[in-house]
Amino acid sequence: MPLRMKLTAITLDCSDPEALAAFYRQATGLEVHPKSNSDFAGLNGDYGLLIGFQRVDDYRAPCWPDQAVAQQLHLDFVVDDLDEAEALLLELGAAKPEYQPGGEGWRVLIDPAGHPFCLTKRAV
Known part of the structure; x- marks a missing residue:
């Protein structure tokens, strides 16, 4: 059990x-x-x-997608509008790495401490 x-x-x-x-x-x-x-x-x-x-x-920030310092974990957030959420998060201090493996389905951003996190569009 x-x-x-x-x-x-x-x-x-x-x-x-x-x-x-x-x-x-x-x-x-x-x-x-x-x-x-x-x-x-x-x-x-x-x-x-x-x-x-x-x-x-x-503290050493992760190097995503490079594994020189592994990401260790990441958070995923669902949002209504990927473009709107991305723009707001970039204004708040997030960064957007060039490598985006999710295509149009999701986005990877980096928080101010270097942790990658993902945004996914809410299913309708």
């Missing part, structure tokens, strides 16, 4: 937790966790899921 577990948090390493939390707060509208600080910041997600950002000394 499998162990019954509930996912409660996803945490990304970074050099500036408060700045990365601010980027994702602006992008998602999630509320900042009340115990956030300069070493660990969090955003309260749906169904009790916390997205956390923890300070790591000598």
Whole structure:
């Protein structure tokens, strides 16, 4: 019988937790966790899921799609309009790498700490 577990948090390493939390707060509208600080910041997600950002000394950003520093994980977000979401996220500080393997189906962006994340169009 499998162990019954509930996912409660996803945490990304970074050099500036408060700045990365601010980027994702602006992008998602999630509320900042009340115990956030300069070493660990969090955003309260749906169904009790916390997205956390923890300070790591000598943090090295992933090199996507190059594997010199592996991406380790990435987040996926569904959006209504890929072009609109991309434009907003670029204004907030995301970057768009040249390599885009998703064609018209999805986009890869890079957050301010170097983590790749994907945008997918919401199915109608």
